[in-house]
Amino acid sequence: xxxxxxxxxxxxxxxxxxxxxxxxxxxxxxxxxxxxxxxxxxxxxxxxxxxxxxxxxxxxxxxxxxxxxxxxxxxxxxxxxxxxxxxxxxxxxxxxxxxxxxxxxxxxxxxxxxxxxxxxxxxxxxxxxxxxxxxxxxxxxxxxxxxxxxxxxxxxxxxxxxxxxxxxxxxxxxxxxxxxxxxxxxxxxxxxxxxxxxxxxxxxxxxxxxxxxxxxxxxxxxxxxxxxxxxxxxxxxxxxxxxxxxxxxxxxxxxxxxxxxxxxxxxxxxxxxxxxxxxxxxxxxxxxxxxxxxxxxxxxxxxxxxxxxxxxxxxxxxxxxxxxxxxxxxxxxxxxxxxxxxxxxxxxxxx
Numbered sequence: 001x002x003x004x005x006x007x008x009x010x011x012x013x014x015x016x017x018x019x020x021x022x023x024x025x026x027x028x029x030x031x032x033x034x035x036x037x038x039x040x041x042x043x044x045x046x047x048x049x050x051x052x053x054x055x056x057x058x059x060x061x062x063x064x065x066x067x068x069x070x071x072x073x074x075x076x077x078x079x080x081x082x083x084x085x086x087x088x089x090x091x092x093x094x095x096x097x098x099x100x101x102x103x104x105x106x107x108x109x110x111x112x113x114x115x116x117x118x119x120x121x122x123x124x125x126x127x128x129x130x131x132x133x134x135x136x137x138x139x140x141x142x143x144x145x146x147x148x149x150x151x152x153x154x155x156x157x158x159x160x161x162x163x164x165x166x167x168x169x170x171x172x173x174x175x176x177x178x179x180x181x182x183x184x185x186x187x188x189x190x191x192x193x194x195x196x197x198x199x200x201x202x203x204x205x206x207x208x209x210x211x212x213x214x215x216x217x218x219x220x221x222x223x224x225x226x227x228x229x230x231x232x233x234x235x236x237x238x239x240x241x242x243x244x245x246x247x248x249x250x251x252x253x254x255x256x257x258x259x260x261x262x263x264x265x266x267x268x269x270x271x272x273x274x275x276x277x278x279x280x281x282x283x284x285x286x287x288x289x290x291x292x293x294x295x296x297x298x299x300x301x302x303x304x305x306x307x308x309x310x311x312x313x314x315x316x317x318x319x320x321x322x323x324x325x326x327x328x329x330x331x332x333x334x335x336x337x338x339x340x341x342x343x344x345x346x347x348x349x350x351x
Contacts, residue, residue, distance in 0.1 A: 043061065043066050045059075045092055045095060046061070047099065048073070048099065052261075055072060055074060055075070055215050055264075056072065057270065058071040058073060058081075059096075060083075060084070060085030060086070060092055060093050061089060062088070062089055062325075063088075063166050063325070067228060067268045068325075068326065069089065069118055070268050071085055073100075074189055075189075076190045076193045077189065078189045079108055079109075079189065080109040080110070080189055081097075081107060081109070081110045081111070082210055082219045083111075083112060083113060083120075083266055084121070085118065085122050086167040086168050087168025087170060089121075089168075090125045090126060093122060094126075107132070107133040108190075109134045109135070110123060110127065110130070110134070111135075111137070111197075112141075113208055113221025113266065114141060114221055114222070115137065115138075115145065115151070115206055117167045117168070118266075119221065119222075119266060120141075121167055123173055124145070127173045128171070134177065135173050135178050136179050136181045136197075137179075137181065137206075137208075138206040139181075145178060146173060146174075148169070152169050182197065183198065183199035184197065184198070193212070193214045195210045195211065195213070195219075196210065198218075198254060198255070198258065200220075200221075200254060201244065202248025202249070202251045203237050203248060204222075205242045207222070209221060209255065211258055216261030217260060217261060218274070220264065222265075223248070223255070224263060225327065226267040226268075226323075226327035227268070228322055229268060230316070231319050231320075231322070231323045232315075233323075234280055235327040235332075236284050237332070238285075238288065238331075238332045238339070243336065243338065245289050248285055249282055252281055255278055262274055263277055263278070287310075288332065292306060296336075302337055303333035310329070
């Protein structure tokens with residue numbers, strides 16, 4: 001059960017988004033119900049793993065865990081990194097890139113699927129380490145990378161000491177290093193290879209997926225959900241402040257129309273049977289939303305209803321903790337509640 005502090009933290013997250021504007025997302029977009037950590041990896045670094053021609057998976061080891069947060073390096077004449085992970089993951093990420101011989105002037109681009117801190121918290125530090133790299137981001141997230149003051153302040157209010165012990169903060173990126181990615185814009189990796197940006201709101205308004213022209217892999221960020229290898233169950237990621245069920249489902253349909261060969265999740269790894277996965281993700285979203293909406297309309301606790309309906313069984317306690325960090329019922333419940341309330345207000349205003 002959440003204690004009063006946890007309720008207050010989620011309330012602070014929602015109020016902060018209202019007090020600023022629709023783009024002032026907080027931190028990671030995931031549950032803050034985690035064990036404080038010292039930011040030092042607690043497991044040995046994982047060597048980069050080749051997933052396909054010109055695609056390397058980099059375990060960025062949030063909180064010292066393996067197979068929780070992934071970055072992906074797309075090789076070519078102009079290599080591009082997809083996702084940096086949190087600021088606390090930067091030493092692990094840089095060591096991995098160094099291990100494959102990527103020098104400071106070799107990286108052409110860094111692209112983040114969205115600006116939650118477990119995806120983009122390391123951007124400023126990675127940009128400093130690779131001074132020739134262009135940083136690509138959604139139009140609705142770009143200003144927060146240039147000036148993360150509001151984002152970090154909001155995150156500090158919600159996470160307290162855990163901001164520094166788990167995620168870290170966000171170093172500003174010079175505006176002249178930033179490039180706004182438009183829907184269907186292509187990033188040129190050279191040699192005829194490109195990454196196509198796919199605007200994919202739902203999880204967050206500032207979410208993009210990237211489709212690789214060479215491997216056929218779609219790098220989906222959080223738009224498909226969370227499936228940790230140690231947990232083995234696909235769960236949705238529906239955090240406040242701007243989760244939108246209709247947009248999330250529409251994004252899944254957009255992905256299916258592109259017929260990817262595989263789907264690479266930020267949490268975690270490459271999954272095959274992409275059409276089956278996307279159908280499952282849509283079903284999971286609908287199932288969670290139905291349970292949550294029923295509880296909300298009945299005045300019952302949404303998180304309790306979700307916990308009862310979608311309990312993880314047969315999973316070791318240490319892996320349950322990871323699942324709660326990346327797609328916890330309390331964070332998902334808060335995002336779904338906000339979505340239902342927003343829809344109800346809009347219906348009332350319309351008529």
